[in-house]
Amino acid sequence: MGYKIEKSEEQWREELGEDAYHVLREAGTERAFTGEYTDTKTVGVYHCRACGAELFRSSTKFESHCGWPSFYDPADTDAVETRPDHSIPGRPRTEVRCATCGSHLGHVFEGEGYGTPTDLRYCINSIALTLTPADAES
Template sequence: MGKLNKTEREWQRELSPEEYRITRQKGTEPAFTGQYWNTKQSGTYVCRCCGTELFSSISKYDSGCGWPSFYKPINTTAIEEHDDFSHGMVRTEIVCHHCDAHLGHVFEDGPQPTGLRYCVNSASLQLKTDEKNDEETYP
């Protein structure tokens, strides 16, 4: 699947101002405010901009950071990593491979089996719940 190529005007028409700021302008929502930071429903988290499957609720965990956190993506090819030196920090930004939407950052302080914490803005995601099994996935 090739890159999704839309103009900024198209993105602005399709996304809310907050979604646009976060996904297209590399913004960050305040901790503990996003729609999914404390969601425990089972399902698949897809890219808000293009619908690419990114994370499963099975890999979601409560990291205490105030953003949805996952220890692994559904498929490593769905996410690209870029060095991020903004705000006087050294971090690894994660973006959707298909549409380049800013998702958040990945850190090396997560749980096993990966040791990674994919810290993602809720505004970058949409949860497609499992219709058959809408149980909580973690306590």
């Protein structure tokens, strides 16, 4: 699939570092409750760590107590793409990727009863994100 931003795996590895590369380019997962943004309440915009694309806004972040930042809606309908993930036998999931560079962000789950406006939980790895605080955007 062609993305707006494409680089060699060597370029991605050099730019991202080992841990971010593992999650973003190899579809890894950071350990629960260890990520920088799991509990943050900072108002702002979350961007893809790999390419800088706007992905989520803090106004859609909510407390799910799952160990990773949770959002109920992407910043724009075209900001992320989803695809089936059958990497765990017997546990089908829906993978979330950055629509600009194809980097793995996490997974999205539906119908878990959190009472969000979309009934979705985008469970995103902190290491896949960078946060620009609202006061730094001006």
